[in-house]
Amino acid sequence: MAIFKRKYFKLSLDQPTGKDDETLWMKCKACGELVFKKRVRENNNICPKCGEYFFLTAPERIQMLVDPGTFEDISKPIGAADPLDFADQGGVPYLDKVKKAQEETGLSNEIIVGKASLNEVSVILAVMDFRFIGGSMGSVMGEQLCHAMRVAADERRPFILVSSTGGARMQEGILSLMQMAKTLSARQWLEAAGVPFISVMTYPTTGGVQASIANVGDITLAEKGALIGFAGRRVIQQTIKQTLPEDFQTDKFAYEHGFVDRVLKREGLRQELSRILRFFAGISRQRREPMALRILNSGRSHER
């Protein structure tokens, strides 16, 4: 029954993605002004009138970060399964939800992993798309992330993760929780290979992703306007029965409490990543072997 076999589409930045929308103008929800959509897109999806950040899809984010024409989707051709026969309140089966997300976003899954150049430095990039079931991490995202880290380690390219996610994908039950562990086990490969891992947290980076792979970068950046935290505001409010301070779990909160190295404006992100990568340019010709590699290489002969 080959007809049921779903197909896997890799992202090409040359193709339009998602439902095309023919209007030329949009109204900014922050300042209320009418702005020219093309101008907004050229401006990193920031309102040219008031500076409000509009949402970035994963393809838009990638386009914003990489050198034109250099992006190559390296994701594995896999798709969500429904091991739990999960259906939500409305009785909508999980895979229907996935299919709907695919149609609405034009993406095969909630994360895009690829090779690209960033200001002429070759990197491995993983970018989540919040539109795709809240950018939540299930088995597919876990596998794509591990695959990306494997390639980064093997090819000794810096690994950049841009998170935009509500956390674990509940519809995959315990397996989504296990993706936290799975991705962290893969993070060892980067450490062993001496490959830098830069984690960029955007709006939102919460739940199981904040409590796993997004939080173990060598360098951790927050995009201005990011929401960063483990538990949801509502859950916390119900638990402590108090209203939360205004800046709770904001970019400022994360910075002041020492979780992130810096808070960056979206328009500066590309330049900043490029600047950070310069410090790691010599990795492959470094005289001193990175620590982890040395540990991994040792041991073998030291068992009793």
Place this chain on the structure above:
Amino acid sequence: MAIFKRKYFKLSLDQPTGKDDETLWMKCKACGELVFKKRVRENNNICPKCGEYFFLTAPERIQMLVDPGTFEDISKPIGAADPLDFADQGGVPYLDKVKKAQEETGLSNEIIVGKASLNEVSVILAVMDFRFIGGSMGSVMGEQLCHAMRVAADERRPFILVSSTGGARMQEGILSLMQMAKTLSARQWLEAAGVPFISVMTYPTTGGVQASIANVGDITLAEKGALIGFAGRRVIQQTIKQTLPEDFQTDKFAYEHGFVDRVLKREGLRQELSRILRFFAGISRQRREPMALRILNSGRSHER
């Protein structure tokens, strides 16, 4: 001029130490009752009437901890020098102060290091004596501690440190600060040999000792009534211009803020140490090599 050559006396627990005091009774400063001195001594220097802890000298502390007749002083025959020609306000030279402390305590220096059995487990013990210039750490204490840790590592005996000190010995200037680093460099030997280090903090454990060797035990215990902190109360009060909370830097404070594993009554200390040592009894026949040893053993062949 051999007459100026100072001599080094090792501690023997069979000899009386310090100035002998002939009175049979003492008045407890806590409850005001007259108590029989011998009873107090037999009671770990605790008031038999009210439970107040009286001060313990290093020889008393050792006597309290070790199996009778098993203690052997292993200290090196060294004495304080005065590299800075230090004299305090009264113009009293540093070495005069040392000499006075020697006379008053009957000890050669402010720390006693030795081998002993503790409930039939062979250990290396280092005990500070607060009477000896505030039990402060200068070059002699630093050297004796390193020597003790060397022996503990070489002979694979657990290392127990009982601190009672105001911190660094200012009269030796920068060299006293360097003893913090010196003792911590020696602590590596214990880790590399897989030898446990139990640190016992008593009244007081402060300053440079609290910020170095006393604070890096595998297990850290506080004796009831201990004072534990880095900066002095007075200095802090002057800095913040507020009165400090009553329990500031107490045993309770250290426990509640997570610095010490347990707070122990003096009378239970010996039993507790003995109980802890049981967990490390198998160290030498452990199947798995301790981590640090493995790292130390490796590396050599992994330089580029």
Place this chain on the structure above:
Amino acid sequence: MSDKRIVELERKIRELRTFSEDGIDLSAEIEKLEAKLQTLKEQLPPVPAPTTPDEWDQVKLARNPKRPYTLDFIRLMMDDFYELHGDQMYADDAAIVVGLALFEGETVVVVGHQKGRDVTENIRRNFGMAHPEGYRKALRALKLAERFGFPVISLIDTPAAYPGTGAEERNIGGAIAQNIYEMFKLRVPIVIAITGEGGSGGALGLGVGDRVLMLEHAIYSVIPPEGCAAILFRDASKAPEAARAMKVTAPTLLELKVIDEIIPEPGEGAHTDHETTAANLKEAIRRHLKALERIPLEKLLEQRAKKFQAMGVFEELEETHARE
């Protein structure tokens, strides 16, 4: 298993219908499948006996306040236990206990969540919901184990990491991530046992090891059923439905290879007989530790990573280059 075939068939029919909506005519195919579905349904016994117990009943059992807790298991399984306290930086979190123990004559390090049995103790233990300092204390104990080559036993029983302001301010997510990562690198054998509630990241923060055991009536879930209900069903009281949808019990987890072994509970459940429960768990831990100690360290770490690398279910798809 007929149930599963029906569900599968229903999904395929739904899928075909979607294609039909896209302008492709598949009505013949659909009709055939519907007939098959009908037959299948008729073949089913009128009231199919459930092979696994109801998920919500299991949740209630796992939360039974008379169940043995971590310190009960330690008391019943270990010859001595010396609890260690504090993260050496901020506080001692009583929601997690750690310490040295003698297990079958060998020294091990035990870490585990600890619930309270009465109100006073539950306030002190925060109902077994740990703050970052609890995870950092556990990490300290794990490093101690590594320094001395002591195997680690981790006992999991928590509703969740504490969802509070202090926990967030001190980076609870970071503390959990750090622990998970360090547990992959820890150079000693680790055996995990989910003894009661395995709640979310709060459980996984102590949950990476070479073997993962689970008590028969314990649960393990990505989010507490109430949380799942509140988010997906927009009604926290639908927790039973959420539990059933998420499948939080041992048999499913074994099938998904998230756990390695189910430890049987006596009678009506662990709460009816602490001794037998602990004896069963002890026997399993002993057996696994024995097996693990024979594995060379590098291989052990490799297998530990591979074990978790294998977790997840997805479909291999055919790759195409153009979208239809």
Place this chain on the structure above:
Amino acid sequence: MSDKRIVELERKIRELRTFSEDGIDLSAEIEKLEAKLQTLKEQLPPVPAPTTPDEWDQVKLARNPKRPYTLDFIRLMMDDFYELHGDQMYADDAAIVVGLALFEGETVVVVGHQKGRDVTENIRRNFGMAHPEGYRKALRALKLAERFGFPVISLIDTPAAYPGTGAEERNIGGAIAQNIYEMFKLRVPIVIAITGEGGSGGALGLGVGDRVLMLEHAIYSVIPPEGCAAILFRDASKAPEAARAMKVTAPTLLELKVIDEIIPEPGEGAHTDHETTAANLKEAIRRHLKALERIPLEKLLEQRAKKFQAMGVFEELEETHARE
């Protein structure tokens, strides 16, 4: 050096007198020494020119608010500096700065204390007095250096670790001890430079390395002179006397082998010419890093430990078995 001989002689005479008090008659010996002392004193030039500058003047120079601070040195010595923030657990402490830098085309990790130049900045930087989270942030940077094999440059300029309640509550002593210990184990070359005030454990918490350099007019002391004066002289205003007694300046420290090299400062001191000061320091760091990189790692760590093992001055004594 005559001064020293006089002091020595005076001490011996005092010592002999003590013996005399114990009932031993040494008056003849004492008389002889006193005569010698007299002769020595007469031989001295009437106003002996001090060979080393006054200690208290040095303290004032080291504290000069126009001196180059850590970020000045970084700006003047490095091609790029990317500051990293936060301990990932509690806060970002601005009294310590850490980051990646390009030094002579190579990546290094820099850690250092940072004072403020005006009131606002000093409040933010807490006058360069760090809390535990500052040391923990530095440790994070050190571990990053180790992961990637980057050499470490540590710039020291702090009056002391902050003596406050929050610092004590979060175990400032433990944070300093931890850093010192980890710096001994860190598997990359480390060069330390004391650029201004090297105050107490607060300085040493970033102060363990393979080379310790010191600017000409910098100071390094076990306790700030005011603290020493308050404790030993019972009067904080006697800080100048305390500084002189403790000997806090570079020449003495070089003699005591606590530092390896004195970096000359231009003109009246570093505050008069930041550029030349930084150029001098840069040249020395470059030279030492080059030498260190040729040493195999295991040997480097061994030498680092030995360097500090050798610190301290004491007398070897003759051992006797009975007390007199």
